[in-house]
Amino acid sequence: MILLDPAALAGLEGLHVRARCVVEGALSGLHRSPQHGQSVEFAEHKEYSPGDEIRHIDWRAMARTDRYYVKRFEQETNLRAYLVIDTSKSMDYRGAPLSKLQYAATLAAALASVLLRQQDQVSLLACGSELTLYLPPRAHGGHLTEVISALEGLRGAGDTDLNGAATMIFERAKRRSLIVVFSDLLDMRTDALSGFCQLRAARHDVAVMHLLDPHELHLPFTETALFEGLEGEGHEQQLCDPEAVRAAYLEELAQFLGAARRTFTDGDIDYRQVDTASPPAQVLREFLSSRMAVRSRA
Amino acid sequence: MGFVAPFFLVGLAAVAVPIAIHLWGRSQAPRQPLATVVFLQRACRTVAPHRRLRQWLLLAARVAAVACVALVLAKPFVRMQRAVVQLGTAQNVVLLLDDSLSMRYRLDGESLFDRAKRQALDLVDSAAHGVRFALVLGAGQPNSEWTDDKARIRSALHAARASARAVDLGRAIRRAEQRVESASLESRVIVVFSDGSALLPDTKEPIQIVDVAKGTELPNRAITFVTLQPWHEGGPRGVQVLVGVSNFSTREAELPIALMLRDRLGAQGTVRVPGQSRTVHSFHAVLPEPGVFAGRVGLPEDALSEDDVRHFVVQGDRLLRVLMVNGDPRVVRHQDETFYLEAALNRAGQPQFDVTERMADAVGPAELQAVDVVVLCNVKRLGATANDLTRFVESGGGLLITMGENVDLAGLNQDLAALLPQPLASVWSTGSHREVDPSVARRLGRLEIGHPLLAPFSEMQGASLRSALFWKRVLLRPGVARDHGSVLAEFDDGAPALVEAKRGQGRVLLLVSTIDREWNDLPIRPGFLPLVQQAVRYLAGASMGEVAAPLLVGDTQRLVLGGQARRARVLRPDGKVIEVGVSKGNASFSDTEVVGTYQLEAQGEETRFLAVPELAFAVNVDPKESDLKKVTQPNQVRSVEKKALAQGQHREPLSGALAAALLGLLLAETFLGRRR
Numbered sequence: 001m002i003l004l005d006p007a008a009l010a011g012l013e014g015l016h017v018r019a020r021c022v023v024e025g026a027l028s029g030l031h032r033s034p035q036h037g038q039s040v041e042f043a044e045h046k047e048y049s050p051g052d053e054i055r056h057i058d059w060r061a062m063a064r065t066d067r068y069y070v071k072r073f074e075q076e077t078n079l080r081a082y083l084v085i086d087t088s089k090s091m092d093y094r095g096a097p098l099s100k101l102q103y104a105a106t107l108a109a110a111l112a113s114v115l116l117r118q119q120d121q122v123s124l125l126a127c128g129s130e131l132t133l134y135l136p137p138r139a140h141g142g143h144l145t146e147v148i149s150a151l152e153g154l155r156g157a158g159d160t161d162l163n164g165a166a167t168m169i170f171e172r173a174k175r176r177s178l179i180v181v182f183s184d185l186l187d188m189r190t191d192a193l194s195g196f197c198q199l200r201a202a203r204h205d206v207a208v209m210h211l212l213d214p215h216e217l218h219l220p221f222t223e224t225a226l227f228e229g230l231e232g233e234g235h236e237q238q239l240c241d242p243e244a245v246r247a248a249y250l251e252e253l254a255q256f257l258g259a260a261r262r263t264f265t266d267g268d269i270d271y272r273q274v275d276t277a278s279p280p281a282q283v284l285r286e287f288l289s290s291r292m293a294v295r296s297r298a
Numbered sequence: 299m300g301f302v303a304p305f306f307l308v309g310l311a312a313v314a315v316p317i318a319i320h321l322w323g324r325s326q327a328p329r330q331p332l333a334t335v336v337f338l339q340r341a342c343r344t345v346a347p348h349r350r351l352r353q354w355l356l357l358a359a360r361v362a363a364v365a366c367v368a369l370v371l372a373k374p375f376v377r378m379q380r381a382v383v384q385l386g387t388a389q390n391v392v393l394l395l396d397d398s399l400s401m402r403y404r405l406d407g408e409s410l411f412d413r414a415k416r417q418a419l420d421l422v423d424s425a426a427h428g429v430r431f432a433l434v435l436g437a438g439q440p441n442s443e444w445t446d447d448k449a450r451i452r453s454a455l456h457a458a459r460a461s462a463r464a465v466d467l468g469r470a471i472r473r474a475e476q477r478v479e480s481a482s483l484e485s486r487v488i489v490v491f492s493d494g495s496a497l498l499p500d501t502k503e504p505i506q507i508v509d510v511a512k513g514t515e516l517p518n519r520a521i522t523f524v525t526l527q528p529w530h531e532g533g534p535r536g537v538q539v540l541v542g543v544s545n546f547s548t549r550e551a552e553l554p555i556a557l558m559l560r561d562r563l564g565a566q567g568t569v570r571v572p573g574q575s576r577t578v579h580s581f582h583a584v585l586p587e588p589g590v591f592a593g594r595v596g597l598p599e600d601a602l603s604e605d606d607v608r609h610f611v612v613q614g615d616r617l618l619r620v621l622m623v624n625g626d627p628r629v630v631r632h633q634d635e636t637f638y639l640e641a642a643l644n645r646a647g648q649p650q651f652d653v654t655e656r657m658a659d660a661v662g663p664a665e666l667q668a669v670d671v672v673v674l675c676n677v678k679r680l681g682a683t684a685n686d687l688t689r690f691v692e693s694g695g696g697l698l699i700t701m702g703e704n705v706d707l708a709g710l711n712q713d714l715a716a717l718l719p720q721p722l723a724s725v726w727s728t729g730s731h732r733e734v735d736p737s738v739a740r741r742l743g744r745l746e747i748g749h750p751l752l753a754p755f756s757e758m759q760g761a762s763l764r765s766a767l768f769w770k771r772v773l774l775r776p777g778v779a780r781d782h783g784s785v786l787a788e789f790d791d792g793a794p795a796l797v798e799a800k801r802g803q804g805r806v807l808l809l810v811s812t813i814d815r816e817w818n819d820l821p822i823r824p825g826f827l828p829l830v831q832q833a834v835r836y837l838a839g840a841s842m843g844e845v846a847a848p849l850l851v852g853d854t855q856r857l858v859l860g861g862q863a864r865r866a867r868v869l870r871p872d873g874k875v876i877e878v879g880v881s882k883g884n885a886s887f888s889d890t891e892v893v894g895t896y897q898l899e900a901q902g903e904e905t906r907f908l909a910v911p912e913l914a915f916a917v918n919v920d921p922k923e924s925d926l927k928k929v930t931q932p933n934q935v936r937s938v939e940k941k942a943l944a945q946g947q948h949r950e951p952l953s954g955a956l957a958a959a960l961l962g963l964l965l966a967e968t969f970l971g972r973r974r
Contacts, residue, residue, distance in 0.1 A: 090333035186333050216334040226327045229335035238338045239327055244349055248341035253334065 006277060010097035015152045016145075018280075019109035023117075026110065026284035045069040079120040079178060080137045083108045083147075084165045085154060086183030087128040089230040092156030093184075095215030096276045103276040104182035104211055105151040110284050111180065112147045123172075124150055127165040129158035134168060156230075160186065166195025170202070178205045185210055185260055197267040207270035207287070210260060214277040217253070219246050299952070302373035309368030316360035356970040359963050366960035374952040389429055389485040390444070392474040393418050393451075395458060396436045396492035398465035399851070399923035403493065403516055403602045411460035413510040414491035418455055421489065422448055433458070434474045436465035437852075444477070462604055462851040462893055464920035467492065471505070495926045511926075517547030520605035520924035522576065524595055525750040526612055527835060528650060535585035537612065540753050541595045542578055545571035546925050557581045559593045569597075578753045589613065590911035592895040605924040609895050609916035617652040618838045619669040624655055625677035625704050635675040635702065638821035639813050642830040651834065658683060666690040667858075670838040675813050676702025677710075684713035691717055692802025693856050696837025699806065700813040701772045719783025719799035719808050720774040726793075727770040739767040743790035751786060751798070751807075751836040755828065762825035763787075770817035771795070772810045783808070803853060805837050849917045854888040855896070857913055862902040866910075869897040871917075890917045 045061055046052075048068035056070040085108055091101040098106065112122045119139050124147050126133035135143075135150055162183060169179060179199055185208075193208075200206045214220070221242040229236035242249075257273060264271035270290070274283050301307065332338065342349075395418065401411040422431060431451040433442040435458060442454040471488065478486040487504045493516065494509040522542040529536035545551045550572045557564040569579040585591055596607040620643055626635040636655055643651040656665060658677050663686050666672065672687065672695065674680075680687060691697050697717060699710075707722040715721075728738045742764045745752055755763070774794055783799035783806075797808045811817045813830075820826050849855055859866055860883045867877045868887050871894025878885045880900075890896070895916050899907035 093331060093333045184333060186336075213333070215332065219338075221330060224327055225330040227330050227332045227335045227338050230331055230333050236335045236339060238335055238342055240338065240342050241349075242338075245338065245341040245345050248344045249334075249337050252337040252340045256337065 007097040022110035022281045026281045081178040082123045084181045088160035095213035100211045125165040131164040163195045306371035359967040363963040392488045394490045436470040437461040516926035521608040522921035523750045524608045532584045539581040544576040548573040611914045619652045621669040622655045642827045671696040673698040678704045679709040680713040691804035694803040697806045700809045719797040723773045723775040739769045740789045744788045746786045759825045766820040768818040857885040863900040865901040
């Protein structure tokens with residue numbers, strides 16, 4: 001299965017289509033865990049409907065009741081995922097074929113598709129300088145459409161402050177949930193992610209997708225220009241020759257990324273640095289693989 | 299600095315282009331959104347200092363390069379103030395430096411001689427390898443040998459010093475000619491560094507003249523003579539000091555003047571001298587005691603300070619010794635040839651002259667040694683005495699020659715050929731009798747009042763001289779230019795009446811008529827007495843009782859010490875003591891390079907040196923060196939050299955240096971503008 005790169009994905013019309021391509025690309029290479037659904041606790045029966053796993057049919061229950069029931073296990077039924085999208089202005093930056101926000105939306109839509117396919121509940125939150133969108137966790141079939149529709153309508157604006165989303169989740173999530181944050185982590189206050197660290201401390205599973213545009217990662221510009229920031233009051237400006245300062249810039253960026261990695265690692269948060277020039281399917285595959293590996297260890 | 303094509307300087311306005319580009323570039327930089335601009339700012343702060351300096355250097359290099367282009371196109375040059383001397387194919391170059399007194403003239407803080415040395419050094423430095431040089435100094439010493447070693451000739455030039463002498467530049471050129479005569483005409487040249495005030499002789503040698511003063515007028519004032527005579531109103535030690543002050547500039551000068559006697563102020567005053575003229579100033583002073591006094595008269599120092607002072611040595615009670623040689627003795631006293639002369643010199647109550655009389659054949663070396671002045675009165679011929687008389691005059695004695703019926707013109711021309719100011723030609727007469735029609739007789743016309751001999755004459759005395767009638771006189775033939783005398787008095791028809799000449803260290807006066815009343819009535823005129831006395835004083839070397847004739851720098855002083863003297867030494871004005879050799883009571887001293895008063899000490903039977911004040915003498919500069927007026931040089935000087943007289947300016951182009959600078963700036967711009 002070919003992994004579509006962002007350029008190819010950008011040419012696809014509609015997030016729904018892009019998400020499906022990403023999912024198919026991700027899952028095609030993904031090895032099912034041999035322990036998938038076998039070592040977890042039995043939670044309840046569900047009447048068989050087309051599409052359910054045949055192997056999960058509880059034949060004893062069928063013998064007793066002469067009706068087909070499938071077993072549902074603890075993790076299949078209790079996963080609730082909160083997808084937090086950073087919708088600050090800086091997420092609108094487009095250096096690659098997809099802006100960081102589009103990339104985040106594509107990735108989030110693909111992940112939501114995978115989760116909903118597994119009958120998991122998915123919630124969507126969008127947060128810039130404040131919480132601008134909240135979709136409660138749902139697992140029904142039409143929820144994906146709602147999620148995708150909401151993702152398509154996201155626009156970057158304002159500064160970055162994700163604590164509002166963290167607070168919302170903290171209040172609503174009564175049981176262990178998966179929280180995935182899609183952000184570039186720029187212009188964030190030092191305590192901006194403390195809420196997510198608290199969520200992790202509350203035994204939620206937190207993952208951060210640190211999205212960075214290739215322009216931001218490599219500073220490929222060659223001509224002297226007036227570089228303008230996208231966030232902050234008055235928008236910071238700097239006239240310079242990028243050739244002359246590239247080395248010093250990359251050093252500063254490396255320090256920032258290293259600090260972010262240390263912060264999240266110390267907080268036992270799954271931190272992933274994502275280049276928006278890389279295929280989203282690969283990113284999703286790697287994320288799902290790691291999730292499965294974590295589950296199998298557990 | 300100047301420019302050959304100044305129009306291209308308009309291009310300097312183009313330096314605004316790189317500046318404008320720099321400023322406009324900043325404002326026209328494209329805007330580029332970037333979320334991580336905060337990291338860019340931190341990075342810029344790290345590299346900013348180096349970048350800023352590099353940017354400024356780059357801008358400066360570009361601005362300078364644009365300016366260089368405009369300047370190179372404008373062809374700039376600087377004018378080099380060097381002597382323009384064309385050596386051409388010359389391989390043997392004699393450098394002749396005029397080291398006379400006039401070259402000590404200070405112009406713009408530097409003496410002309412130092413300028414001459416500097417320009418000669420420039421010439422040596424600029425000469426091609428292998429050119430030979432020799433150095434000749436105008437005063438004669440020292441001269442260097444031929445050398446192609448530039449270091450040696452430079453050393454000789456650095457060691458040269460200007461003298462206080464008057465230099466005969468013509469003789470110096472002849473010495474220079476002797477140095478080059480072995481070289482071929484095409485390969486030799488004489489380069490003369492001078493102030494342009496000396497007339498050069500005709501010569502076939504290729505000569506180039508460098509006027510170190512660059513044609514600048516050199517105004518100067520000087521004391522040209524000092525003469526003393528008795529001031530009767532002041533008593534036996536009363537002295538009148540007559541000072542000749544010359545102004546060689548075009549503007550009138552009013553100057554303070556002071557008389558010093560034994561370093562004490564004797565008198566002072568103010569003298570006003572019109573431009574390009576001479577004035578005689580008179581002092582009256584009384585010598586405080588008998589004896590010898592060293593004195594000097596001085597003006598404020600100007601650019602040539604050595605001629606602003608004149609020294610003298612005076613003895614208030616000294617008698618001048620006069621020998622009258624009587625060529626026509628008479629029994630009747632008043633008819634005697636020397637009657638009126640003796641009367642004028644032996645004026646009662648004012649003994650100033652010790653007068654003796656001899657016949658011509660009774661005059662010998664012994665007689666001449668004992669006198670200061672000899673007067674030949676109507677002497678036919680001298681015979682063997684002529685040689686003694688010549689030596690007497692050349693060693694400092696004075697000679698007055700008067701005419702008369704007995705004089706053998708041709709014989710005297712032969713006997714006194716070395717002494718006569720001009721040869722005797724023929725006798726002119728209005729008639730044969732002493733009484734003659736005044737309208738036919740000749741009178742004196744022009745009198746050289748500015749001359750030291752006639753300077754003391756008042757207007758009335760001058761008029762008295764002019765009133766004298768001359769009915770017989772000797773006409774003179776023109777003499778050789780070098781030996782030609784100077785006319786102190788003329789007749790009203792222009793013929794010379796009284797002629798002076800300097801011979802060696804002595805002087806000769808020729809009166810073309812008689813000293814008695816045979817050919818004229820001058821002896822009965824009031825001006826006769828002062829004329830005769832002043833003439834004798836003048837011939838004795840000065841006036842009233844100057845101990846000895848003041849010498850000029852470089853002259854030799856004859857010292858008559860007497861038979862008792864065994865050793866003698868001279869104390870120079872600069873304090874140096876020089877022992878002189880004594881032979882039979884006589885000595886001579888020639889180390890007279892320093893201006894001032896020289897004292898003598900002698901040692902006889904006693905063991906210590908004793909001062910001999912009456913043998914003190916003064917040394918002064920030659921007043922000829924005080925006139926620095928430019929003279930026209932002979933025609934054989936080449937036209938190129940005549941341009942050099944005006945000190946042409948040499949243009950040194952700067953385009954090459956600017957082009958090299960432009961290349962350097964472009965390389966720097968390339969280096970600074972490259973991207974790392």
